[in-house]
Amino acid sequence: MTGLGVGAEFDRIRAIATALGADAGSFDDDCALIPLPTGDTLVLSTDLSIEDVHFRRAWLTAGEIGWRAAAAALSDLAAEGAEPVGLLAAVGVPAGVAEEDVTALMRGAGDAAASCGAAVLGGDLTRAPTWTVAVTVVGRARSPVSRRGAIAGDGLWVTGALGAARAALVAWERGDAPLPDARAAFARPAPRIAAGCWLAAHGARAMIDVSDGLAGDAGHLAAASAVAVQIDLAQVPIAPGVDAEAARLGVPSAAFATAGGEDYELLAALPPGFDAADAAACHAATGTVLTRIGAVSAGRGVRCELHGRPYSLGGYDHFA
Amino acid sequence: MTGLGVGAEFDRIRAIATALGADAGSFDDDCALIPLPTGDTLVLSTDLSIEDVHFRRAWLTAGEIGWRAAAAALSDLAAEGAEPVGLLAAVGVPAGVAEEDVTALMRGAGDAAASCGAAVLGGDLTRAPTWTVAVTVVGRARSPVSRRGAIAGDGLWVTGALGAARAALVAWERGDAPLPDARAAFARPAPRIAAGCWLAAHGARAMIDVSDGLAGDAGHLAAASAVAVQIDLAQVPIAPGVDAEAARLGVPSAAFATAGGEDYELLAALPPGFDAADAAACHAATGTVLTRIGAVSAGRGVRCELHGRPYSLGGYDHFA
Numbered sequence: 294m295t296g297l298g299v300g301a302e303f304d305r306i307r308a309i310a311t312a313l314g315a316d317a318g319s320f321d322d323d324c325a326l327i328p329l330p331t332g333d334t335l336v337l338s339t340d341l342s343i344e345d346v347h348f349r350r351a352w353l354t355a356g357e358i359g360w361r362a363a364a365a366a367l368s369d370l371a372a373e374g375a376e377p378v379g380l381l382a383a384v385g386v387p388a389g390v391a392e393e394d395v396t397a398l399m400r401g402a403g404d405a406a407a408s409c410g411a412a413v414l415g416g417d418l419t420r421a422p423t424w425t426v427a428v429t430v431v432g433r434a435r436s437p438v439s440r441r442g443a444i445a446g447d448g449l450w451v452t453g454a455l456g457a458a459r460a461a462l463v464a465w466e467r468g469d470a471p472l473p474d475a476r477a478a479f480a481r482p483a484p485r486i487a488a489g490c491w492l493a494a495h496g497a498r499a500m501i502d503v504s505d506g507l508a509g510d511a512g513h514l515a516a517a518s519a520v521a522v523q524i525d526l527a528q529v530p531i532a533p534g535v536d537a538e539a540a541r542l543g544v545p546s547a548a549f550a551t552a553g554g555e556d557y558e559l560l561a562a563l564p565p566g567f568d569a570a571d572a573a574a575c576h577a578a579t580g581t582v583l584t585r586i587g588a589v590s591a592g593r594g595v596r597c598e599l600h601g602r603p604y605s606l607g608g609y610d611h612f613a
Numbered sequence: 614m615t616g617l618g619v620g621a622e623f624d625r626i627r628a629i630a631t632a633l634g635a636d637a638g639s640f641d642d643d644c645a646l647i648p649l650p651t652g653d654t655l656v657l658s659t660d661l662s663i664e665d666v667h668f669r670r671a672w673l674t675a676g677e678i679g680w681r682a683a684a685a686a687l688s689d690l691a692a693e694g695a696e697p698v699g700l701l702a703a704v705g706v707p708a709g710v711a712e713e714d715v716t717a718l719m720r721g722a723g724d725a726a727a728s729c730g731a732a733v734l735g736g737d738l739t740r741a742p743t744w745t746v747a748v749t750v751v752g753r754a755r756s757p758v759s760r761r762g763a764i765a766g767d768g769l770w771v772t773g774a775l776g777a778a779r780a781a782l783v784a785w786e787r788g789d790a791p792l793p794d795a796r797a798a799f800a801r802p803a804p805r806i807a808a809g810c811w812l813a814a815h816g817a818r819a820m821i822d823v824s825d826g827l828a829g830d831a832g833h834l835a836a837a838s839a840v841a842v843q844i845d846l847a848q849v850p851i852a853p854g855v856d857a858e859a860a861r862l863g864v865p866s867a868a869f870a871t872a873g874g875e876d877y878e879l880l881a882a883l884p885p886g887f888d889a890a891d892a893a894a895c896h897a898a899t900g901t902v903l904t905r906i907g908a909v910s911a912g913r914g915v916r917c918e919l920h921g922r923p924y925s926l927g928g929y930d931h932f933a
Binding site: 324325327329330331335337338339340341343345346347378379381382383384385414415416417419420421422423425427429431 | 644645647649650651655657658659660661663665666667698699701702703704705734735736737739740741742743745747749751
């Protein structure tokens, strides 16, 4: 997740940390993979959620802080096509936080895990200057899907609808209460585990979650796969409540929804033959809508168009 | 790890979090265990290290912050008798921290992992109000050793020597530079992986690391195993440099070394037949000295004696 006001600076530092050498694995780039003797692969990912960086205490209940932190990490498993086994939650809270709030936070993380058939396996608890939740998820995949496998000719598909979490964020930052659906999208996002597993089993060549914003994460997928990506913004499914917030900012809804982050939907490159009937099968099997929003071609980078004309998105660094 | 000024209050909250119910596993109590189809068990633990709670920035280099955070988590694997596979490091740093410091931190964590034959598998990087490092370790054990298996008649043994890290802490808090050995014990503790695996393979019935202080952690082992534990303080191996700091505070060196935390040594309950020859074999095989400091009996709680008389330790909450 990118968070409030964090972006390109951290991408640069991440790149350096990744380049550390032989004893560094993938750092914030897909999940860590450990092959098991059974042929399955163990899939791990870790994610920090920090007060005033990723959320404000006034916006969320303690239980929602736990749910959201867990869901953010579980979403990384979804993008890998992995089935969650469990999670570990290391929690830091300021002095004086009530016991009920800590148990509510843990219960929230546990509820998010349970919603995907997983359990809280362990954790740590300590003092911290602000609410701090580090969630590490453990999953299992038959054939993990990385962000690196997209090839020219693939279709580009996205789960669910985008922009609701950003609509909540923008409302809060303005001092307003967000609409209930928008608030729920930010506070209790549903990790797309079922859809991720279904897509992995039905030919997904590359996947990534769009928690940094569709535009930015499409760029990550394109760079990792060494391909170009075209997105038709008019096809991007827009969540309810987004139009009003986009209008306030004077930008098209699709631009609002794709430049913003905080959505835990999946972006998938699927083979050319994958069509509307397949998407309907995914919906029937997982309850998750799948929408074709673009295509993969030879080249580099991300090109967006809106109503037939090129449209430039600022990327995902717009809070910086 | 207990950290600076955190103790009983958090034990109480942990107990509540642990009691959350069916979807909560062990929370800060041994490691999380996932049985593999091969008969091995996957062992996981997560540990938060936070500036001004577990360390001060002025005391440690960025590399040492990374090493110490990784070593603290690896020590949990050692206590389980598990062999590390790798670790994930989620790192938060304040705005304006130099790239070199982030890479040095990651390199430090990687060095600690490499010292035990493991690798950094992945991570996350974000902004935080203070330096925040959440390390999750993944290991593998044939027969994991919990803190619950001690039985009456077992001998109580400890690895290495105690008190050096606390000697450094006390010197820093007084405004002095610690002695080099004491500083190194705090800044670059060596997780006792080789000794933990050797002990697990040679009959260890229960193990725990003494990062909360020998007295407190012996209490955890006793409570988990439903036994009583006797410690002869005169037998506790004292690290160089401890005598001077203990004398300043006017307490016996053994009391200083066992009431203080921050040591990543192992406390093990071993069967009655385990003797000095076995300890010598452990030393020869792993390079780690093993010292018998007490025994396990029927009953409850921890009783310490010094030169034949009962000695009351304040427990591990002495910084609170």
